[in-house]
Amino acid sequence: MPARRLELVDPDLCVGCMSCMFACSRRFGDSGLNYSAIHVRSVGGVERGFTVIVCRACDDPSCAKVCPTSALRMRRGGGVTLDAKLCIGCGYCVRACPFGAIFWDGVNDKPIICTHCGYCVDFCPYGVLRVM
C-alpha cells in the first residue's frame, strides 16, 4: 500500500476557522497551537480568502537537503520524517522549505514536521483537505 499523503483540494473553500491547526496540534495531547504542522492565513486580508500552508510531500525535499545531521529523512510517499534525537534545532529546514511549511515548536525547540497522518482532514468542515 502506498504511503498516505495530505493534499489540498481547494483553498478557496477555506473559511479560516483554524480547526485543522487545532487538530494537528492536539495529536500531541495539548490544546493550543504549538504543535501544528499546518497553518492557515489570509491572503493579505480575510476578504481575499485564505492560503493553507502545509507540507507538499515533495519527492525531492529541500528541507532534507540542508539538514546538517540527517535528522530529516525522506519519507516513502514524499516529504520527510524527523528523528528528533538527531535534530540540533538549527532551523535550516524552516528556511529551506520553499512553501514555508515547516513551523517551529517553541516548547522543544524543534521543527514541526507533517507526518501526513490525515488527522486534520477529519476536522476540516469544508472539504479543503484530503488524504490520498
Add this chain to the structure above:
Amino acid sequence: MPLVDEQLARVLRVDLTNKRYRVERRDDLFSRYLGGTGVAVQLLKENLNPRVDPLSPDNVVVMAVGVLTGVYPAASKLVAMFKSPLTGNLGESHAGGRAALALRMSGFGALVLEGSSETPIYLSVHDGRVEFKDASALWGVRSSLTIGKVLREREPWPGLRSIMRIGRAGERLVRYASVILETYRHFGRLGLGAVWGSKRLKALVIGGRRAVPVADVRGYREIYKQIFEECLRSPSTRKYHELGTAENVMPLNEIGGLPTRNLRSARFEGAELISGERFAKESLARRIACAHCPIACVHIASIREIYPGEKYFYVTRYISYDYEPIYALGSMLGVSEIEGILKLIEQTDILGLDAISSGVALAWATEAFERGVISERETIVRPEWGDWRTYLKMLELIVDQPNDFYGVLAEGTERASERYGCQDCALTFGGNEMPGYHTGPASHIGYLIGLRHSHLDNAGYSLDQRYLGKSYPDPDALVDELVEEESWRQVLTSLVICLFARGVYKPEMISRALKPLGIEIDEEDLRALGREIYREKLDLKIRMGFDPSRLRVPRRIFETPSPQGRIDEGYVMRALDRYRRIAVPPH
C-alpha cells in the same frame, strides 16, 4: 482548584501614561470566575473609580478570555469592559475575529489598559513583551481599513494575531465609536472606540502561538469531537453558516417586528429586497470564520464599481453584513437597496462607528427633520428616508462635527433628543440605541433591564417569539425569566462562548467540557455562578449610577403595533417595578 494552564491567570497591565507594563497573577479570579465577563467585572471593580468621566485618563479598559479559549471550538469572543461614554454606565462589548485566541496564545488571560498617552501610540504585544509605538502618522488617516493594512505589513505573527484599531470616529470621540478588528469584526457597541481615542490609543496588535496543557487528554479529545460535530450538525448553528443572521429579515417582517423608518412601522415594504436570500443571491462573496470556530457565520459581500473617469476600470470591494446593520442602516432608514446598505456599512467601518447606534441616530434625525424640530441649519444636508447617499454624508458629518448639531449627535441619540426635542421618537434604552427587534414587550423590557441594554443580554425577542399566539406570561414571571436567562448567559460570556453556539454549550455540556481541564463544576453550580456574576455586574452598574427607577421608555414602542399587538404601557411599567425590586433588594 489550581488552573492546569497557569498562563491563563496572567493579567497584563499596561499603563499608557508612563508607557510601562507589568504582569499580575490572578489565579484567584480565573479559577473562581472562569474568565471573560466574570473576571472583567472583578478587575474593573478593583481598578476603576465608578464615578470617573469615561473619556478621562482615569477610565480603565479590561479585556478578558476564558478557560475554553483556544481549547474548544467557538469559545472565540474577547470581552471588553469599561465605562461607556455613550451611557455613562458600564460598557461591555464582545468581539470575535482572532482577538480572543491571540490574547491567550500570547500568554495572557486578561489585559488592563490604564491612563492615557500624550501623543498617539499603538501597542504591539507578543512574546511576553509590550512595545509602545508611535502612531502620530496613523492618527487622522481617512480609513480604519488602511490602518489594518499598514499594521499587517509591519507586525509579526501573520494568521495568529489580531489587529484592533479605531477609526476617525474614535479619535474624534464620537460616543458610539467602535474598535475594528480583522477587517470585519468589531467591538461595536457602547463606545469603546471613543475610550481608546481619549487615551490616544490608535491600535493594539497582539499575537502568538503556544501550547495549552490539559489534565485529561483522552477525555479532552472525546469531548472536543462531540462539540465540534454538534457545532456543524445542529440546526441552531447551521443557520448562522447558511444565510447567516440576515435570514431574520423576512420572518421578522412577516410577523411585523422589523423596525422600519424609526419604528413608525414594524413592516417594511422593501424587506424582500434586503432579505438574507437576496444578499446571498446578489452579492455574497465568501463566508469566513472567527478563529477556532467551525460555524463560519461571517458573510462577506462584494460590490463592483466602475472607476469614475477611467474606462474599463473596475474596483471590487468587500463588506461584511449581518442582520443588525441591515436593520439599522436599511429598514430603520427606509433603505431598500442592497448597494446602499453595503455602502453605509462600509462607511461605518471606514470611520469606525457602531452601525446600530449610527442608524438609529440617523433615523431620529430624519424624523426630527420631517417634523420640523430641526432644519437644514442643523443637518446641513436634507435627510430623507431611503436616500442612502445623503446618509453617507451624514455619517461623515457625525465624525467631522462641523456644527453644534453634529457635535451633539456624536454624543448619541439620547442627548441629541434631550437638546433638540422629539424625545418620544428617540429609540434608546438606558442611553443605548435599540437593536432590531420590535417583537413585543419582552424585547423592549429586555433592552431596558439587560445589563448592557443589548438584545443579547437576555433574548427578550426570543421570548416574544416563543409566546406568539400563546398566552403571554404576567409581567413578574416574564421579568424573572429574563433575569434567569441573563444570569445563565453570564456563564457563557465568562467562558467567552459565542452566543451563536449557545445551543451546543448547554449546562451539561459545559460541565463535561471543563472536566478534562481539571475543573469540576456541576450544572447547578454553574447556574449559581451565573447568578453571582449577574449580581456582581449589577452591583457595579449601580455603583456607576444605574438607577432602574429612572429608565426612560420611548413612547414610540407603545404606538407602533408589535406582533403581540399594541404593547400595553401598564404591563411594561409593572415589569419594571418587578425589576426594581430585584435590582435593589430591601435590606
